[in-house]
Amino acid sequence: xxxxxxxxxxxxxxxxxxxxxxxxxxxxxxxxxxxxxxxxxxxxxxxxxxxxxxxxxxxxxxxxxxxxxxxxxxxxxxxxxxxxxxxxxxxxxxxxxxxxxxxxxxxxxxxxxxxxxxxxxxxxxxxxxxxxxxxxxxxxxxxxxxxxxxxxxxxxxxxxxxxxxxxxxxxxxxxxxxxxxxxxxxxxxxxxxxxxxxxxxxxxxxxxxxxxxxxxxxxxxxxxxxxxxxxxxxxxxxxxxxxxxxxxxxxxxxxxxxxxxxxxxxxxxxxxxxxxxxxxxxxxxx
Numbered sequence: 001x002x003x004x005x006x007x008x009x010x011x012x013x014x015x016x017x018x019x020x021x022x023x024x025x026x027x028x029x030x031x032x033x034x035x036x037x038x039x040x041x042x043x044x045x046x047x048x049x050x051x052x053x054x055x056x057x058x059x060x061x062x063x064x065x066x067x068x069x070x071x072x073x074x075x076x077x078x079x080x081x082x083x084x085x086x087x088x089x090x091x092x093x094x095x096x097x098x099x100x101x102x103x104x105x106x107x108x109x110x111x112x113x114x115x116x117x118x119x120x121x122x123x124x125x126x127x128x129x130x131x132x133x134x135x136x137x138x139x140x141x142x143x144x145x146x147x148x149x150x151x152x153x154x155x156x157x158x159x160x161x162x163x164x165x166x167x168x169x170x171x172x173x174x175x176x177x178x179x180x181x182x183x184x185x186x187x188x189x190x191x192x193x194x195x196x197x198x199x200x201x202x203x204x205x206x207x208x209x210x211x212x213x214x215x216x217x218x219x220x221x222x223x224x225x226x227x228x229x230x231x232x233x234x235x236x237x238x239x240x241x242x243x244x245x246x247x248x249x250x251x252x253x254x255x256x257x258x259x260x261x262x263x264x265x266x267x268x269x270x271x272x273x274x275x276x277x278x279x280x281x282x283x284x285x286x
Contacts, residue, residue, distance in 0.1 A: 023056045023064035029232040031073075031087065032095040032102075034277045041077065041084040046280045053225050102231065103266075105238040106259025112245035114181050117156040121166055121175040122149035130169060137165045142242040144195025152195055154245055192248050201240055205254040208233055212265055220279070223272035230269070234262045 030050055035042050044065065051061040065085065068074045073091035076083050087095070119138070123131040135145070141161045143151040151162070156179045166175045182188045192198070211233065217226040241255060249255070 023051060023060040024067060026051055026054055026056060026228075026232060027061070027064045027068060028095070028098075029228060029235065031068075031091070032099055033228065033231050034274070034281075035087060036092060036095045036099065038278075038281075040281075041086040042281050044083045044085065047085070049280070050224070050228070054228075098235070101238045102235050103263075105234075105241075105243075106255070106262065109246060112154060112247060115154075115156050115179050116182065117153045117159055117162070117177065117179050119143065119151040119153075119162050119166075119175060119177045120149060121151065121171050123171070130171075134165070134169055134171065137169070138162065140239050141165065144192070144242060146191050146194040152191070153242070154248060155243075188248070192244065196242055196244070198244075198250065202250070202254050204237075204240065205258040208237075208258045209254060209261060212261060215265075217269065217272070220272045220276035223269045224276040227266070227269045227273035230262065230265055 027047065030047065044062070047065065048058055048061045051064070052058065056064075065074065068091075069076060069085075072088055073094070074085045075088055076085055121134065123134055125131075138145075138151050141153075141158055142155065143153045143158075143162065145151050153162075159177055159179075162177065163172070166172045182191070212226075212230055215226055217223040237255075237258075246253075
């Protein structure tokens, strides 16, 4: 929500939000934010009702639970006529790693020594699926591509991650990597603009600031909803943002403001949202 439409009717909120998410993705946010830290099972109805607050139909919510169980992330237990769900060890590991990435993202920035990691790896045009997988994996790792077959990162420490990618894709034998400082030919800023869509990323950050900058949930139920939305929207940025050093970012970079807002709001809403979750998950139902 923006400051201008901070309180639209619930139906409007739900229609807008459901277009931007999936039941499974939202379920993973809820599991990571509320179920993981408490270490106890949760009733089906609590998860279904929580997702319903975002316009997710009961059938879709139950299908998301079934898929998560089929993937080995959840195990169910019948208690009388009711069912409760518990995270499996692989799910706890997956969600713990995700939480660490989410909550550490945007905190601090190590100094940059001006060194670049360059990766040269090309895939024939005919192998489009392989090209897509390479681009997806390297982009997730924060690499940018200023030219076809050339990938760069201002974080030389990510070379091991790049090596894992090219090995898994069968491209290690033809790939080359090296570290270097930018030379006197061309402009470093122009290279950055060609390698990453910082304009599109900044627009996402500005939308995040507009959605949560003025949001003030009234009561624990609204805090639970707001906290879930906050984390769900923020969890995408560690995969979208290459985390460039400040020297390579445009002046007044909104990503820094968005990071500060996320950590403030998360701390402000955490207690009330947690209390509402405990109230729901410990209540008897049906």
